[in-house]
Amino acid sequence: MKFSRLQKEQLRGVAEPIWKNIIDAARRRDYAGFSRGFSSELLSKLSEEHFFQSVEDFPLLTTIESSFEFIDSIHRENAITILWRLGSSQFEGEFLGLLTLQTGDAGMEITALSVN
Numbered sequence: 875m876k877f878s879r880l881q882k883e884q885l886r887g888v889a890e891p892i893w894k895n896i897i898d899a900a901r902r903r904d905y906a907g908f909s910r911g912f913s914s915e916l917l918s919k920l921s922e923e924h925f926f927q928s929v930e931d932f933p934l935l936t937t938i939e940s941s942f943e944f945i946d947s948i949h950r951e952n953a954i955t956i957l958w959r960l961g962s963s964q965f966e967g968e969f970l971g972l973l974t975l976q977t978g979d980a981g982m983e984i985t986a987l988s989v990n
Contacts, residue, residue, distance in 0.1 A: 886944050888982075889956040893942065893973050896987065900935045913976070913983035920987075934989060937964040942971065952977040953985065960989065 892911060899907030905922045912920070920928075929935050943959040958971035974986035 882947055885947050885954055885956065889947075889954070889973055889975060890944070892975070892984065893956070893958060893971065894940070896973070896984075897938050897940060897942070900929070900938065901940070903929055903936060911982070911984045913978055913985045916983075916985055916987070934962055934965055934969065937962045938969070938971075938989065939963055945970075955986070 895910065896908055899905075899910075903926070905925045908925060909917060909920065909922075939961040941961070945957040945959050947957070948955040953974060953976040955972060955974045958973070960969040960971045962969065970990045972986065972988045972990075973984065975982055976985045977983075978985075
């Protein structure tokens with residue numbers, strides 16, 4: 875998939891269900907669901923053990939509200955980074971979610987993910 879050819883709303887349509895799955899799986903502390911679609915490189919960086927340690931050290935991961943707002947996308951030829959506005963059921967204020975999707979050998983893969 876050439877991300878550079880897709881319009882923002884098309885990209886949003888691709889990324890939104892992926893992001894929703896990540897949030898829902900994080901809230902359930904479900905590593906298998908959370909890591910679904912990760913590239914092999916991201917899987918090696920974010921192992922199951924690291925995921926559970928991150929949940930303990932960074933409780934925002936499990937308190938992200940299931941509603942989120944698309945902010946914008948940053949385009950490259952074979953990758954796209956989507957920015958989301960997030961809220962938390964435990965912490966006040968707004969947070970930034972980042973999801974990078976890239977075309978890989980197995981099709982579309984998640985290559986980066988963060989919540990700040």
